[in-house]
Amino acid sequence: MSEWHLARGYRFAGIVSGLRTEPDRRDLAVIVSDSPAAAAGVFTQNRVCAAPVQVSRERLPRPDARAIVICSGNANACTGEQGLADARRMTELVAAELGCPPEQVLVASTGVIGRPLPMPVLEAGVPKATREVAPGRDAFSNAAHAILTTDTGIKIATRRHAGFTVTGFAKGAAMIGPNMATMLGFVLTDAAVAPTDLQRILKIAAEQSFNSISVEGHTSTNDTVFLLANGSGPPLAGAELDAFAHEVRHVCIELARKIIIDAEGAEHLVTIDVEGCRTDAEAKQIAKTIAESALVKTAVFGADPNWGRVVSAAGYSGVAFEEKDLSLWMGDMLLYRSGAPLPFDAAAASAYLKHNREVHFKLKFTLGSGRSTFYTSDLTTEYVRLNADYTT
């Protein structure tokens, strides 16, 4: 792992509670802020959203968050009224240890949908994890591990600027559809920032990061990103606040890219740049449609420079354009110019896909200045194998 920095004033725990069937697998994390922290959140746009999403959403934004509790292995989604009661109970167990109201505690979950939480496990585990929180890298690493499901490793991104630190960690490897992925993200800072500023900054950052990635376009029930600012560092305003927003955006984009790099079975990180559209939203709609095309994704897996699949995906995106408006590059190779195919070296194009872990498509339209950058993975036989046998 490259150098990284921990925001001041936070303590962490990640324990083996017994939620998961694998012994020694950390599955329960608690984050405590030493002082009440301004807190913002963004959540899944799925109509079917998990109990912890409903509970946390109604508590945010707020100026005085004290803790976050997260369990992995069970999503607590599609679990009815019992699920809501269980999610609230998780926050009460933390609050009792900290001596604060439950409303100051946030909650997130990830894992299988449709199973009631095993509450006896959590009645014992949550207080234990809360009592064990500690500052420093080991405790942080334990928490980052405890939120993982099919991820192959922890995902961390940090930035430092002008006396403050932004520390983010996330999980996610499938059920990744924009708005957002089956992903959880936690971004912590020691800067002092007002809750409404935090919420605005997080929304913009999420739009360009966690909402601009896709593994298979399946929007999860549990997506959650929290941004906490506990004011251990300097208060921010004006240009410094803009700088803070910039750093948060970078941390979110880095985490989002790490999710795609670790996508289930993936062998490629595919970046799709769309420019020259009427609006950014239209550019994103085209990029997202290409990113979610199984035929584009299998072609990248097979190193097959079948660029017609990219152009035809743009064509069914719902955005109006004429073929003559469009040119397409794969890496540096111009394959399609103003609606007509160009001769190209198929062997070189295939080699580009075969020998690069990160590959790049650019679509340039002549309709305006709207643009979008979107990230996706390839679709591999391993992805299908992994997802054909998940719950059973």
Added chain:
Amino acid sequence: MSEWHLARGYRFAGIVSGLRTEPDRRDLAVIVSDSPAAAAGVFTQNRVCAAPVQVSRERLPRPDARAIVICSGNANACTGEQGLADARRMTELVAAELGCPPEQVLVASTGVIGRPLPMPVLEAGVPKATREVAPGRDAFSNAAHAILTTDTGIKIATRRHAGFTVTGFAKGAAMIGPNMATMLGFVLTDAAVAPTDLQRILKIAAEQSFNSISVEGHTSTNDTVFLLANGSGPPLAGAELDAFAHEVRHVCIELARKIIIDAEGAEHLVTIDVEGCRTDAEAKQIAKTIAESALVKTAVFGADPNWGRVVSAAGYSGVAFEEKDLSLWMGDMLLYRSGAPLPFDAAAASAYLKHNREVHFKLKFTLGSGRSTFYTSDLTTEYVRLNADYTT
């Protein structure tokens, strides 16, 4: 093949022209109507549509179609102005043999996108195929074979009623997204029906058949269905015209189901019934979203009764509902009732998926009387393998 019937007054050819690299692979079909036929067509809704789609679309509906020419192996899509000239030339070559204006000839193509047609092959092949047309089953079977790409067999559906016959044949195994699939369909009748009636009847039939199927949701550049009525049989009006529309709809649904059964790598035909929605369109939007979820499709492949993936796909469909509005059945098993999970026998549920070639999900909402039936395939490792190596 079960019993089938040929509409009167049509002749067929399907020849080995040399368009495809495999020797002895039929790749060029011609259908000739003995008398001028009323003709209707429905086409892809992709903004990037192939040259033959553009040429045929501007010629329909019409009262006097004489022939259809179809090539497989090359889609003549994303081929610019040259592609349009080539598609028109294909119709001219047929017209010259028949002694009719080119406008009375329709054209369709399917295959790889972005490659110019090898016109010397077609300059020789199209006149030859046109001269070889013959009535009867052998000639019809040759034509049905000549339009295939990755299909494992021909797809035919026929109905007889009150003195008329409807004969349909189709191709399609991938790049199957509603509106429509990479599919070609040809429905022929000897009834006498006016062009405007034909167009209306075909539009409704396509909506419930070819536009209600998905393999991977990738809308092709070439989708085309033609409906020809040459009046060799009785003229239809009133109740008889309604009966005709009913038979056309049945033929289209049967062809659409055959496309999904033959989907690349597929091991299951998945029928998704959604009922109790505010409108049919909302029901279809939910059914389509489930049908296109890679996570639902891999779960079916793996016989994994992971029903949370179905509910969560409904949740991100864009249709507004509350969890309590929704109940879900898999086969006869009620898994989720009014927003809460029910205990179920996971082994029996897995066995249902494992031992049935055709499986069934039903979602029942409490919002109205809108409904939709949608068909999809499972997503298998074989699908990925087939699509990772297509052009090269």
